[in-house]
Amino acid sequence: MAIAASESPAENDGLCFFAMNDSAAFGAAVAQALGVPASLHEEREFEDGEHKSRPLVNVRGRDVFVLQSLYGGPVHSGNDKLCRLLFFIGALKDAGAARVSALVPYLAYARKDRKTKPRDPVITRYVAAMFEAAGADAVVTLDVHNLAAFQNAFRCRTEHLEANPLFVRYFAAQLQGRAVVVVAPDAGGTKRAEHFRQSLGKALGTPVAAAFAEKHRSEGVVSGDMLVGEVEGRDAVIIDDLISTGGTLARTAGSCIERGAARVFAAASHGLFIGEAGALLGRSAFERIVVTDSVPAFRLDDPAAQAKLVVLPSAPLFGEAIRRAHTGGSISQLLET
Numbered sequence: 001m002a003i004a005a006s007e008s009p010a011e012n013d014g015l016c017f018f019a020m021n022d023s024a025a026f027g028a029a030v031a032q033a034l035g036v037p038a039s040l041h042e043e044r045e046f047e048d049g050e051h052k053s054r055p056l057v058n059v060r061g062r063d064v065f066v067l068q069s070l071y072g073g074p075v076h077s078g079n080d081k082l083c084r085l086l087f088f089i090g091a092l093k094d095a096g097a098a099r100v101s102a103l104v105p106y107l108a109y110a111r112k113d114r115k116t117k118p119r120d121p122v123i124t125r126y127v128a129a130m131f132e133a134a135g136a137d138a139v140v141t142l143d144v145h146n147l148a149a150f151q152n153a154f155r156c157r158t159e160h161l162e163a164n165p166l167f168v169r170y171f172a173a174q175l176q177g178r179a180v181v182v183v184a185p186d187a188g189g190t191k192r193a194e195h196f197r198q199s200l201g202k203a204l205g206t207p208v209a210a211a212f213a214e215k216h217r218s219e220g221v222v223s224g225d226m227l228v229g230e231v232e233g234r235d236a237v238i239i240d241d242l243i244s245t246g247g248t249l250a251r252t253a254g255s256c257i258e259r260g261a262a263r264v265f266a267a268a269s270h271g272l273f274i275g276e277a278g279a280l281l282g283r284s285a286f287e288r289i290v291v292t293d294s295v296p297a298f299r300l301d302d303p304a305a306q307a308k309l310v311v312l313p314s315a316p317l318f319g320e321a322i323r324r325a326h327t328g329g330s331i332s333q334l335l336e337t
Contacts, residue, residue, distance in 0.1 A: 033319030278302030
């Protein structure tokens, strides 16, 4: 089924933008930001669960961008979405596209980027190999779990967008005149938190303190309750790349409140909200839970959690990234805006 009406003027300049059906809403927002309607394509289902996708416009010799966010949704799993995206990339290359860039706001399996147990898989690398085999020339994503692992896994070009400017703008408006501390929910997140802390301090025009929480995970069990840093009397912003079950953030928020934090906020690029996350976050100490629209918050059905939720649009980031990639502009400079 096609998701847009026609070819755009920009396609005559060599650019084509497609959004897979599972990401149609996000794709429409990207198209609006880009000023280019999504091109026509077909996704056809077969009775036994097989499927095919094909472009309905001429892509020969064109610079093609195709969008699909790889979270598990109410209709298709992340695995199914990945398969559909790969098949469509292959179809675009077979149809003569000069270059195909995959836009993946949420990249599935990005957390499985290293061996943590004997004979463990490194699935991020396997996913990279599948993108390369399908013919992807570039993969563009938003705030992966481990940037170095993402960049090293792919042999094709990678572009990494950051929600940091979105969070900075939001919290700079909310926290003017307040004493603030940025908290990493575990030691592995300190680099992300430090980048945000420095940017927020510049936006606020005042120093922002830093803290981090202890966390150990084994066999799915999380432990550790130490908090390093001064949070008493401050508004604490706990920042992470994603919210899954919400347990890590809720534990960290509780530690901040126990140590005298005035208010606690959460910021995460991807809100998955798995399992009982809604109920847990609804009764947590958070004033606000701020995420981007890379994953729709369709699982967050707890009214208390919904009342705390703030969703920041990231589609303009992808629209500008497409524009710069197509014209040879710098995407790295986009991260500084």
